[in-house]
Structures are given as C-alpha cells and as structure tokens.
Amino acid sequence: MSRTTPPRPVDATAVFPQLAPLARKATRLHPRPGSPTLLDSSVGGPLLWPANEPWPHCPESHNGPGPVAMVPVAQLYVRDIPLLQLPRWADLLQVLWCPFDHEPDDKPLTALFWRSAAEVTDVLAAPPEPFDVEYDGYVPEPCLLAPERITEYPNPMELSKELQQQLADRSRWQAAGVDNRYVLAPDEFYWNELSVAPGWKVGGWTRWGLTDPVPRLCPACGSEMDPLLTIASSEWGSNTRGWIPCEDQALSTASLDNPEPWNPTGLDLARGYDLQLHVCPVSQDHPHIGLIQ
Numbered sequence: 001m002s003r004t005t006p007p008r009p010v011d012a013t014a015v016f017p018q019l020a021p022l023a024r025k026a027t028r029l030h031p032r033p034g035s036p037t038l039l040d041s042s043v044g045g046p047l048l049w050p051a052n053e054p055w056p057h058c059p060e061s062h063n064g065p066g067p068v069a070m071v072p073v074a075q076l077y078v079r080d081i082p083l084l085q086l087p088r089w090a091d092l093l094q095v096l097w098c099p100f101d102h103e104p105d106d107k108p109l110t111a112l113f114w115r116s117a118a119e120v121t122d123v124l125a126a127p128p129e130p131f132d133v134e135y136d137g138y139v140p141e142p143c144l145l146a147p148e149r150i151t152e153y154p155n156p157m158e159l160s161k162e163l164q165q166q167l168a169d170r171s172r173w174q175a176a177g178v179d180n181r182y183v184l185a186p187d188e189f190y191w192n193e194l195s196v197a198p199g200w201k202v203g204g205w206t207r208w209g210l211t212d213p214v215p216r217l218c219p220a221c222g223s224e225m226d227p228l229l230t231i232a233s234s235e236w237g238s239n240t241r242g243w244i245p246c247e248d249q250a251l252s253t254a255s256l257d258n259p260e261p262w263n264p265t266g267l268d269l270a271r272g273y274d275l276q277l278h279v280c281p282v283s284q285d286h287p288h289i290g291l292i293q
Contacts, residue, residue: 003030003146003245005197012153012194015176018163019153026152026204027083028197030235030245032264034144038123041080041147043200043265044140047072047094048115051122056111058098062132069128070096070111071139073231076202077117081147083203085228087284090114095229095277099133107275107292108138112228114284137233137268152204153195156187157213192239199235199243200265203227210273210293218280219287225278228288232274234263 005028013020029043036045049055057067074095078084084093092115097108133139156164166172167187178189196207206216206227216225236244251261269275270292280286 001032001034001144001146003028003032003148003247005148005150005243006246008194009242010176010178010194012190015172015178016163016166018160022154022159024152024204025083026150026197027081027202028148028150029081029200029202030146030148031143031200032146032261033141036075036142036144039117041075041077041145043074043143043145044072045075045142045144047075047096047127048092048117048120049094049124049127050115050120051124053124055124055128056096056113057128058100058109060098060100060102060109062098062100064131066131068098068100068132069130071099071130071133072127073097073110073140074229076145076229080145081202083149085203085226085279085281085284086114090116092117093229095231097138099130099135099138101134105270105292107270107290110275110277110288110290112277112279112288135268137266140265140267143264147202150197150204152197153190154205155196155208155213156191157208158205188239193242197243198232198237198240199230200232201230204230206276206278206291207274207293210270216278216289216291218282219289221280221282221286223280223282225289226281227276228279229277230274231267231269231277232265233267233269233272236262 031043036042038048056070076093078091094113097110102109170186248261276291279288
C-alpha cells in the first residue's frame with residue numbers, strides 16, 4: 001500500500017523566492033483501513049504496551065464507575081517516520097486520549113509515551129477499555145499507514161504583511177504563467193494548494209483557519225513549540241482536493257456519507273477540525289500542547 005501526493009501545480013518558490021528558506025519537511029501518514037499488529041505503525045491499532053506498566057487513565061472524573069481508560073490513537077515507529085522528534089533512546093511514539101471533551105476548548109485529553117520497542121519483552125494482552133465514550137468519533141477505526149515525505153510552506157497568516165500582499169496580487173501569479181482560478185482571492189490558491197497539506201501528518205507547519213495564529217509556547221520553559229502530530233478528522237476537503245493522492249483520485253467523488261476514503265479513521269473532532277499536538281524542542285519531558293484548528 002502506498003499513497004503519492006500529486007505534484008504541486010506550481011513551484012511556490014519560483015513565484016515567491018522568499019518562501020524558500022521557510023520550507024519544512026512533513027510526513028503525510030495516509031491512514032487506510034486495515035488490521036494493524038503490535039509491530040505496525042498505525043492509527044487505532046494495538047499498542048506495544050509493557051505488561052508491567054499501568055495503562056493510562058484520565059485524571060478527571062466523568063461521572064462513571066471509575067477513571068476512564070484512555071483510547072489508543074496512534075502508534076508510530078521511527079523506522080517508518082524518520083521525521084519523528086523522539087528522545088535519542090526511543091524509537092516508538094504512542095498517543096492515547098480520553099474519549100471525552102475537556103476544557104477549555106472541548107477536545108480529548110491526550111497523553112504521549114516514548115519508548116524503546118526492543119525493551120518491551122512482555123506485552124499487555126488485554127488493555128482496559130473505557131466504560132463509555134462521549135462521541136463515537138473519538139474512537140478511531142484501525143488503520144495502517146503509508147508514510148510519504150512532502151514539503152510544506154507556512155500558512156499565509158504566518159507570513160510577513162508584505163508577502164501576504166504579494167500572494168494576493170493576481171498579476172504576480174499571471175506573470176509567472178499560473179492560471180490562477182481563485183480570481184477574487186488569489187492568495188487562497190497558495191493557502192489551499194501550496195502551503196499546508198490536509199490530513200494526518202508528522203511535522204511540517206501548523207494549520208490555521210479556525211483562529212488566527214497564536215503563540216505556541218512551552219508551559220515549562222517558554223520555548224516556541226514544534227508541530228509533532230496532526231490528528232485529522234478528514235484526509236481532504238472541498239478546498240483541498242488538489243492534495244488527494246493519485247491512488248485515490250478515482251474514489252475522490254465518493255459520497256461524504258461514506259467514510260471511505262476521505263475519513264478512513266472515522267474521527268470527528270470539533271465538527272470536522274483537526275487536533276495538532278506540539279512539543280517542546282528543549283525537552284520531551286516538558287508538557288505538550290494540543291491545538292484545535
């Protein structure tokens with residue numbers, strides 16, 4: 001199984017050379033339904049969890065018979081996603097969350113675990129399950145991954161005012177030979193087609209849209225935090241169809257009532273938005289933050 005992002009309709013740096021130093025590598029994960037094992041990178045699959053390590057439970061009360069067992073969201077091996085920011089001793093990232101909304105912005109409470117896969121010799125056979133979930137869309141369907149390295153550029157709201165004005169100048173695009181179909185808002189061509197990829201991904205640039213950009217500062221040391229993982233409600237939308245993988249082009253007109261292929265994980269966060277996890281570049285021991293966008 002593989003997925004290939006179509007070439008971008010234009011080289012953004014050829015039209016706007018100021019973007020070149022802002023390029024970042026990202027890895028699109030391309031989750032697709034499957035039967036992952038403990039040794040696979042996956043979404044919603046089983047975790048390589050040590051039998052002697054307590055399974056994480058939500059620290060908050062949710063009016064049930066006891067603490068809520070967290071739900072496996074993702075398991076990512078560095079061998080599959082070399083861009084992962086992990087401690088030197090680790091080669092595996094596991095992400096879990098509480099399947100209930102949490103304040104202040106009504107999103108699942110996430111927990112990150114880094115570990116060395118070779119040190120897990122006795123695996124927990126039957127992880128506990130939550131007594132209830134707030135929404136079915138908080139429990140991902142099991143998916144295998146097809147990681148693909150791509151290049152991203154910042155959301156236009158993170159660019160200088162001068163560059164934003166240039167992106168909105170249709171004549172700049174025309175001079176470069178670009179037939180920009182966004183006649184009234186040519187900067188949206190860059191936003192939707194050239195900057196930040198939709199869907200599940202590791203690294204890259206932060207996606208904005210629900211709000212303007214806000215500082216992502218480490219609660220422990222104040223450092224600017226880095227995007228780690230985007231947990232997406234969909235792999236593409238009506239404005240980002242240009243990012244649909246070549247292998248899925250024939251299926252891209254499927255009804256939105258069918259979760260395949262635009263939402264293979266079945267997640268629904270904040271009515272179709274994404275949860276972006278950020279980590280501190282100074283220390284993985286510092287708290288991470290989650291951003292709904």
